[in-house]
Structures are given as structure tokens and as C-alpha cells.
Amino acid sequence: MSSGIFIQHLINGLSLGSLYALIAIGYTMVYGILLLINFAHGDVFMMAGYFMMVTMAGMGLPVYLSIPLVLLMTVLLGMLLERSAYKPLRDAPRMSIMISAIGASYLLENLAIYIFTGVPKGYPNIPFLTKVVQFGSVSFQLVTVVTPIITVFLLLALMFLVHRTKMGMAMRAVSKDYETARLMGIKINRVISTTFGIGSFLAAIGSILWGAKYPSIFPLVGVMPGLKCFIAAVFGGIGNIPGAVLGGLILGITEPMLIAFFPKMTGYRDAFAFALLIIMLIVKPTGLLGEKTTDKV
Amino acid sequence: MKKLFLSMAAVLAVAAAFTIGYGEKVLAADDTIKIGVFEPLTGENGGGGSQEVDGIKYANQVYPEVLGKKVELVIVDNKSDKAEAVVAATRLVEKEKVVAVIGSYGSGVSIAAGDIFRNAKVPAMGASCTNPMVTEGNEFYFRACFLDPFQGTVLANYAIAQGKKKAAVITQLGDDYSTGLGSFFTREFKKLGGEIVADQQFQTNEQDFNSILTNAKSAGADVIFAPSSIVSAGLIIKQAKALGISALIMGGDTWENESIIQVAGDAAEGVVLSTFFDENNSAATAEAKKFVPGFKGFLGGKDPIIPAVAALGYDAYFVILDAIKRAGSTDGEAIRKALTETKGLEGVTGSFQFDENGDAQKDFAVIKVIKGGKFEYLSSQSVGK
Numbered sequence: 001m002s003s004g005i006f007i008q009h010l011i012n013g014l015s016l017g018s019l020y021a022l023i024a025i026g027y028t029m030v031y032g033i034l035l036l037i038n039f040a041h042g043d044v045f046m047m048a049g050y051f052m053m054v055t056m057a058g059m060g061l062p063v064y065l066s067i068p069l070v071l072l073m074t075v076l077l078g079m080l081l082e083r084s085a086y087k088p089l090r091d092a093p094r095m096s097i098m099i100s101a102i103g104a105s106y107l108l109e110n111l112a113i114y115i116f117t118g119v120p121k122g123y124p125n126i127p128f129l130t131k132v133v134q135f136g137s138v139s140f141q142l143v144t145v146v147t148p149i150i151t152v153f154l155l156l157a158l159m160f161l162v163h164r165t166k167m168g169m170a171m172r173a174v175s176k177d178y179e180t181a182r183l184m185g186i187k188i189n190r191v192i193s194t195t196f197g198i199g200s201f202l203a204a205i206g207s208i209l210w211g212a213k214y215p216s217i218f219p220l221v222g223v224m225p226g227l228k229c230f231i232a233a234v235f236g237g238i239g240n241i242p243g244a245v246l247g248g249l250i251l252g253i254t255e256p257m258l259i260a261f262f263p264k265m266t267g268y269r270d271a272f273a274f275a276l277l278i279i280m281l282i283v284k285p286t287g288l289l290g291e292k293t294t295d296k297v
Numbered sequence: 298m299k300k301l302f303l304s305m306a307a308v309l310a311v312a313a314a315f316t317i318g319y320g321e322k323v324l325a326a327d328d329t330i331k332i333g334v335f336e337p338l339t340g341e342n343g344g345g346g347s348q349e350v351d352g353i354k355y356a357n358q359v360y361p362e363v364l365g366k367k368v369e370l371v372i373v374d375n376k377s378d379k380a381e382a383v384v385a386a387t388r389l390v391e392k393e394k395v396v397a398v399i400g401s402y403g404s405g406v407s408i409a410a411g412d413i414f415r416n417a418k419v420p421a422m423g424a425s426c427t428n429p430m431v432t433e434g435n436e437f438y439f440r441a442c443f444l445d446p447f448q449g450t451v452l453a454n455y456a457i458a459q460g461k462k463k464a465a466v467i468t469q470l471g472d473d474y475s476t477g478l479g480s481f482f483t484r485e486f487k488k489l490g491g492e493i494v495a496d497q498q499f500q501t502n503e504q505d506f507n508s509i510l511t512n513a514k515s516a517g518a519d520v521i522f523a524p525s526s527i528v529s530a531g532l533i534i535k536q537a538k539a540l541g542i543s544a545l546i547m548g549g550d551t552w553e554n555e556s557i558i559q560v561a562g563d564a565a566e567g568v569v570l571s572t573f574f575d576e577n578n579s580a581a582t583a584e585a586k587k588f589v590p591g592f593k594g595f596l597g598g599k600d601p602i603i604p605a606v607a608a609l610g611y612d613a614y615f616v617i618l619d620a621i622k623r624a625g626s627t628d629g630e631a632i633r634k635a636l637t638e639t640k641g642l643e644g645v646t647g648s649f650q651f652d653e654n655g656d657a658q659k660d661f662a663v664i665k666v667i668k669g670g671k672f673e674y675l676s677s678q679s680v681g682k
Contacts, residue, residue: 002515005511005514005515008511008540009508009511012507012511013508016505016507113339113343117347118338118339118344118347119344119347119527119554120344120528120531120556120560121556121559121560122531122556122560122561122562123560125562130539132538132539132541134541137541139541140539140540210504214504214505214535214536215531215532215535215560215561215562216504216528216531216532216560218528219339220340220502223502224502224503225504255505256507256511259497259508259509259512260512263495263497263512266497266499266508266512267470267497267499269499269500269503
């Protein structure tokens with residue numbers, strides 16, 4: 001394998017990994033606070049894609065107006081989802097919320113099929129992101145290098161939020177002990193709402209970058225990214241934000257490398273991701289950066 | 298009070314159920330003939346399936362009666378899923394008691410449901426499913442289109458004629474259409490002196506083809522053959538261009554769909570595919586000359602070109618209706634026999650007669666190229682049997 005081809009594979013992987021990381025943060029934050037795997041996260045990601053299509057292609061808004069609008073709509077959708085599907089079950093057994101999450105996921109998918117039909121639609125072109133750059137034998141779209149930069153920036157911003165602000169302190173308190181936090185006067189509903197808002201915001205950013213790279217949108221577009229990012233979050237240690245980023249990057253880089261070095265194995269790409277998950281759960285169930293939790297008696 | 302309400306609601310519900318049941322009985326009276334439409338309307342192949350259904354609906358509008366009775370279409374959604382296909386097919390034969398079935402888009406679901414139609418002795422007419430296994434060993438499954446061995450041969454011949462020597466074949470794991478067509482192309486391409494430099498698979502719903510395409514590029518492929526569903530096609534084409542791949546990109550009949558151009562944009566220029574039907578064909582049959590303007594009006598501008606699968610859907614209905622007419626009965630065995638005796642029936646996509654497997658004997662494929670954001674007729678290719 002020539003170095004040019006290797007660099008090409010590496011760039012592909014780095015960009016895919018940063019995308020996984022962005023979406024994985026959404027899983028990990030919700031889990032950290034509610035101990036809930038938000039199965040509808042991938043579908044919020046999908047809806048963000050359709051919002052972009054509606055605002056840009058449908059309403060004809062310019063890109064600098066439609067991106068903020070899409071971010072806003074996705075955040076509202078995430079919060080609405082939390083309000084309607086999870087909040088009423090706040091004190092119910094955790095399994096009920098999990099089932100509600102699966103229901104919400106199917107609801108969003110079928111809603112999209114009903115409104116937009118199953119035919120794939122083209123993602124609106126964002127010229128700044130889709131420009132093709134060429135260095136020797138290596139060729140990629142600008143979005144490929146923009147994605148890791150945005151991911152790192154958002155990770156730093158998020159770490160600041162969690163560790164340096166009052167809301168972050170409340171989030172940490174709720175994730176430590178939900179009941180006590182409530183007794184101490186923390187408005188947990190507001191904290192949880194904010195968490196969903198941030199997770200959906202990242203999903204929307206991820207969706208815009210994803211759309212620039214993979215410009216096709218259909219109702220099941222969020223299923224595979226959703227699953228992969230869930231794996232990435234567990235791999236990195238679910239509940240841990242840097243862990244989600246690390247897990248996303250590792251998964252995103254190893255997948256293309258597997259294909260690069262074993263071209264005959266291309267069909268086993270998804271199987272590889274799941275195998276990675278299983279091995280992790282056997283060897284270190286808390287994930288790479290996860291802390292050991294002890295159940296309170 | 299609450300209990301009273303509940304019991305009243307229960308009584309009402311039961312009454313409603315009876316009324317609905319009664320209503321169904323009235324509709325199912327003997328003055329209609331039911332034909333099942335077994336197609337994907339959702340899932341991966343929902344796009345193509347709905348186009349095929351459009352053709353069938355139009356055919357039903359043009360020919361609404363047979364044997365003096367009204368033909369009623371019973372449309373079920375097989376959701377592009379082999380397990381769902383079995384459920385949908387069972388519903389058609391057991392609950393709806395259809396006399397014949399049309400469909401499905403997607404060979405995999407047709408193969409999955411084949412046994413159900415055979416065991417129930419309900420003749421089925423595949424419109425655009427091209428994998429040989431659909432009709433093989435199933436005397437009740439017929440087919441209106443050409444087969445993948447033929448399509449693969451035509452495409453391999455075309456690639457070689459363009460001076461291409463090194464092919465990368467990209468197929469979808471577990472999809473009978475994609476893997477079948479890929480292997481028939483490979484066989485013929487090798488036979489004609491070409492070399493397969495990369496043979497790679499991807500999984501359903503995969504969106505990232507960068508690594509697979511990078512492999513194809515580093516192997517020096519000058520043609521990429523990627524038969525796949527509409528969902529993957531646009532992404533493959535777009536990503537190939539972003540990686541600076543200049544090889545000829547080719548696909549099969551599924552690619553003749555507007556959404557591929559919409560997704561891939563400029564990158565789709567020069568993509569070559571084979572298909573069943575061309576609306577601008579001057580040597581068309583009389584039925585086709587009637588069909589083209591009529592169907593355009595029916596679609597009302599929904600599709601800029603007439604999708605070939607819609608033409609085949611129309612033909613499948615047309616052929617079945619003709620068989621029912623000649624059989625003079627709605628008995629499955631009688632219709633099957635009439636179908637095998639079909640000879641020289643002129644449909645939209647050519648003339649119909651069936652070989653011993655129940656496959657329409659077609660020896661003609663249309664090759665199209667995407668040019669200026671449109672599907673353009675390139676050539677018709679026939680291969681002698």
C-alpha cells in the first residue's frame with residue numbers, strides 16, 4: 001500500500017470517527033444523567049437532516065439562515081421528545097423509559113416515512129463544506145478536515161460547561177445522585193431538558209456534517225449511525241464525555257483500516273463494530289474511560 | 298359511573314367490529330376479481346416499489362374489467378424485508394383470497410414469498426425482479442422482465458467494448474439482486490478477457506463507501522460496477538467523485554431513478570446503466586405508443602421520465618389479465634396454464650411468451666447514460682440466445 005493511499009484511508013477514518021464522536025456524546029450525556037439509553041437519538045439526527053432539506057431546498061433559505069434554524073428546530077425536537085416520552089415516566093421503572101425510547105424511535109421513523117416517503121432525497125449542497133481538495137493522490141472534501149476541528153472545539157466547550165458553570169455543576173450532581181439532588185433544590189427537570197437540548201444540538205451539527213459528506217437522506221438514515229455511536233459511547237465508557245469522543249474516534253478509524261488491510265472482509269464491517277462491543281463488555285464492562293460505579297445500598 | 302362508561306364503550310366497540318366485518322363481506326361479494334399487488338412501499342426499496350405500483354394502478358385504470366367483473370387491486374407492503382414479505386404474501390392468499398399476484402420489486406422478497414404462492418396455487422407475476430432464483434423450481438412464479446445473467450452479460454460486454462480492462466465490483470451483502478448481478482457481470486467480464494481487481498461487499502444501510510472506493514482506486518480499476526438499491530447508489534457515485542476517481546461507474550436497472558441524480562448531482566454525469574424500457578424508442582409496440590402519453594398524464598409530472606419498472610408493472614397486469622380472459626376462470630391452475638400458453642402478446646416492454654421456467658423470453662436491454670442531469674438513451678443491446 002502506497003503512503004498516499006494510506007493517508008487517504010486515515011483521513012477517511014479520522015473524519016468518520018469525529019462524526020461518530022459528535023453523536024456519541026449525545027448518548028453518553030443522557031445516559032450519565034438519566035441512566036437511559038436514548039434509542040431515539042439516531043432519529044433526532046435523521047429529523048435534523050429533513051429539517052435542513054425543508055429549510056434550504058423547500059423554503060429556499062440561504063445557508064447562513066437555515067443552519068441556525070435547523071439547530072434550533074432539532075434542539076426543540078429533542079426537548080419535546082423528553083417532555084412527552086420520558087418526563088411522564090420519571091419515577092417509573094427504568095425499563096419503562098427504555099421501552100418508551102424505542103417507541104419514540106419508531107414513531108419518528110414512521111412519521112418521516114409518512115411525510116417524506118421512503119425515497120431517498122438529496123441533501124442540500126453546502127458549497128463551503130463539499131468543495132473537493134486535492135493533494136497529490138489524496139483527494140477529499142473540505143468537510144473531511146473541518147469535522148475533526150469542530151468536534152474538538154465542541155468537546156472543549158462542553159468540558160467547560162460541565163466543569164466550570166453552575167448548570168454543569170447541577171448536571172454532575174444529578175448524575176451522581178438524582179434523588180438527593182432533587183432534595184437539595186436542584187431543578188432537575190430543567191437540568192434534564194438542557195441535557196437533551198445539548199445532545200440534540202450536537203446531533204444536529206453531526207447531521208449537517210454527515211449530510212455534506214453523505215448527501216442522501218431517507219427515513220432510516222439514522223439507524224446505522226445511531227447504533228455505531230451507541231457502541232462508541234459504550235466502548236469509551238458510557239456516561240463519560242471524553243470517553244465518547246475517544247470511542248467514536250477509535251471505531252471510526254479502525255473500521256476503514258479493517259477494509260484497507262483486509263479488502264476481502266469489507267462485508268464484515270458492522271460485525272466488527274459489534275464484536276468490539278462484546279469484547280469490551282467482557283474485558284472491561286465500564287469502557288475505556290468509565291469509572292467503576294458502586295450501587296448504593 | 299366509570300364502570301357504566303366502560304361497559305358502554307365495550308358494547309360500542311363490539312358493535313363497531315361487527316359493522317366493519319359486515320361491510321367487508323358486502324365488498325367481497327362475487328362481482329369483483331381480486332389481484333394482489335405484492336410490493337415494497339417502505340424500507341430500502343420503497344422508492345422503486347411505489348413506481349411499480351403506479352404502473353399497476355394505471356393498468357387497472359385502463360383495463361378495469363375482466364370476465365365481466367371488476368378487477369380490484371389488493372396492495373400489500375412487503376417493507377423490502379424478507380420476513381415481512383412472508384407475512385404480506387400469506388395475507389394475500391389466505392385473508393384476501395386473491396386469484397393472482399403481481400410483484401415484487403426486489404428479488405430477495407420475491408424469492409422469500411415464492412413458496413407461499415406455489416403452495417396456495419396462486420400464479421404470481423414478477424414485474425422487475427431479475428434474479429433467476431425467483432422462478433426456478435416454482436411453476437407458479439412467472440416474470441415479465443429479462444434476467445440478471447442477461448443483464449450482467451450486456452453490461453460486461455458494454456464495458457469491454459469501451460476498452461475497460463480492470464473492474465471493481467461492489468455489491469450489497471445478503472441482497473440477492475445485487476450479489477447475483479455482480480457475479481454474472483464478473484463471470485462474463487472475465488470470459489471476455491477483463492480482470493476483476495477488487496471485489497467488495499457492503500451492508501444494508503451503509504452510507505460510508507470511502508474505504509471501499511479507496512481500495513478500488515488503489516487497485517487501478519477503470520470501471521466500477523456497483524449494482525445496488527437506490528439508497529446506496531447516489532452515495533457511491535458522489536463519494537467516488539470526491540475521491541477523484543475517474544473510472545466509468547456502472548449499475549443495473551434499479552439505478553434508473555430520478556433520486557440518484559438528485560443525490561449525486563454533477564457527480565452522476567457519465568454513469569451508465571441498463572434498463573428495460575425507453576419511452577423514446579421509435580420501434581415501440583402499439584401498446585407502448587398508447588401507454589406513454591396516457592401514463593404521463595396519470596403521473597401528472599411526478600416523475601420526469603417514465604420509470605421502466607412502471608412499464609413492467611403495467612405489463613405484468615396486462616399479461617395476467619389476458620391469461621384470466623383466455624382461461625375463462627379465476628382458478629389458479631387454469632390461469633397458470635393460460636400463462637404458459639401466452640404467445641406473442643404485445644405489451645409495453647416487448648412481446649411476451651414464457652420459457653419452461655416461466656421467464657419472459659426477452660433478448661433486448663436498453664443502455665442509458667446520465668447526461669446533463671437526465672437519463673439519456675445510449676444504445677439497445679441484444680444478445681442472441
